[in-house]
Amino acid sequence: MGGVVEACCLQPIDVIKTRLQLDKVGKYHGIVHCGRTVIAEEGVRALWKGLTPFATHLTLKYALRMGSNSVYQSLLRDKDGKLTDLRRAGAGFMAGITEALLIVTPFEVVKIRLQQQKGCEKTGLKYKNPIHCAATIIREEGPFGLWSGATPTMLCLFWAKNHMDSLLWDKHEGDGKMLTPLQSMASGFSAACLGPVATGPFDVIKTRLMAQGKEGGSLRYSGLLDALVKIPREEGIRALYKGLLPRLMRIPPGQAIVWAVSDQITGYVERHGMA
Incomplete structure (x- = not known):
């Protein structure tokens, strides 16, 4: 439910971000x-283009993110049950890859293809709805068309939240300390602010790769490195940070809410398990 609410509220910002990046x-x-x-x-309806895949992908993404990160952390603990910062980062990295490959990339491809279309009359649009969009991509570009931009997507990791907890509140994973909702929101918000700034160029490249189709000839960008060279050469270095402000308006508030809820659940489980 949280993913649906977040998507409905923040979809216009996401559409604007996509249009600016393209x-x-x-x-x-x-x-x-x-x-x-x-x-x-x-x-006005155009500001909610791609809402269905966006809401679905957020809901599935958060469930997979929390679950897979916990599984990987359990696998990487030492014999005493301890988890070093390096192993915690490794768990976050693997969770990010799992999330990007299974959920984020295919839903993002469909969402971005829908968002870039001009107009709202379905008779004039190439993609009529999310299912039609996915089917068209597979038919024209093959199944791997839904995974365009997977590499830059996997480079956007989320494990900075644990470090913000430690830095701001001296909270370490597994210590039984429960953060207040406001503390969790502050950590999630701060970590989410760092992400868009650090990964801005990769997000622009991801959007460009996902938006391009194969109809009408060769692709404009052959991959991550090709786009990383062509975009600043043709449009200037600032083009790699297009859409940064709307990303900062969309991602941190959503992450603050998600982590506030998640930390309360995690803290309860930790305390219950230690009792």
């Missing part, structure tokens, strides 16, 4: 101008 000619002059232009040209 804007190669400077059509949009910032968040507000982009939002106004989309509404003026396509109607």
Whole structure:
């Protein structure tokens, strides 16, 4: 339910972020101008394009993220049950890869393809809905078309949250200390702010790779490294940070809410298990 609510509230920001990242000619002059232009040209409903795959992917992503991270941490504990920072980072890395490959990438590809389409009248759109979009991609580009941009997606890791807990509140995983919801929100928000700044170029590249189709000839970008070279060469280095502000407006608030709930559940389980 949390993923659905988050998606409904933050979808317009995500649509604006995608449009800014795909804007190669400077059509949009910032968040507000982009939002106004989309509404003026396509109607208010256009700000919620791709809502179904976005909400579904958020819900499944959070469930898989928490579950897989716990499994990997359990596997990496030493014989005394301790988990070093390096092993915790390794668990986060593997959870990030699992999440990116199984959930995030295919749903993001469908969402971005829907978001980049101009207009709301289905008769004039290539992709009619999420299922039709996925089926069209598979038919035209093969099954692996749904995994376009998987490499930069896997580079966006989430394990910084544990370090923020330690830095801000001296909270270490497994110590039985329960953070208050506000503390969890502060840690989640802070960690989520670092992510978009550090991974901004990879997110732009991910969006560009996911948005391109194979119809009409060869692909503009052959892969991660090709896009990393072409984008700054053709559009300037700042193009690698397009959409950064709406990402900062979307990701940290959502992560603050998710971690506030997750930490309360995790803290209860830890305390119950230690009693």
